[in-house]
Amino acid sequence: MSKKNVEDYLTEGMYGTRLPKDHERKQFLGTLRERIVLALTKGQVMSNKGLEQLEEAMKENPEAKLIINGHVSHRFLTEEKKxxxxxxxxxxxxTNEEAEDTNIGAVLTYDYAIDKEDIFIQEETEQPDDEEEKREEDGSFFTKIRSWFD
Structure with missing residues (x-):
């Protein structure tokens, strides 16, 4: 182990003790990835996508806690809080001013490691109707005009 020099003591005094995996803590609202049961992006929180998965995760993990990103408006968080x-x-x-650039809106987490592999909700892409697929394949000018009147 190396000895601390004066600069290390000054930095520690000004900014506090360095935490391991600091970049990970900034991304996941102060917790580590290995502790997370479920993570919702800001977009999922604002559009209420993933509420069913969040509720199911809360049923299965009653000792967990929910951490919410303070940069998301409170009106979008009412359902999660309920x-x-x-x-x-x-x-x-x-609300961490240094970590504003995170895309995480809320995390369900423990105080200890659980090492869950899949913590994000996979967003389902909507399948277009058969008629829309045919129109996209046949991209002629008249087809586009006809789609305006359907």
């Missing part, structure tokens, strides 16, 4: 209250899950809002 579900957390329903299952007795504690929730807190984290």
């Amino acid at each position: 579900i957390a209250d329903k299952y007795g899950i504690s929730h807190s809002t984290i």
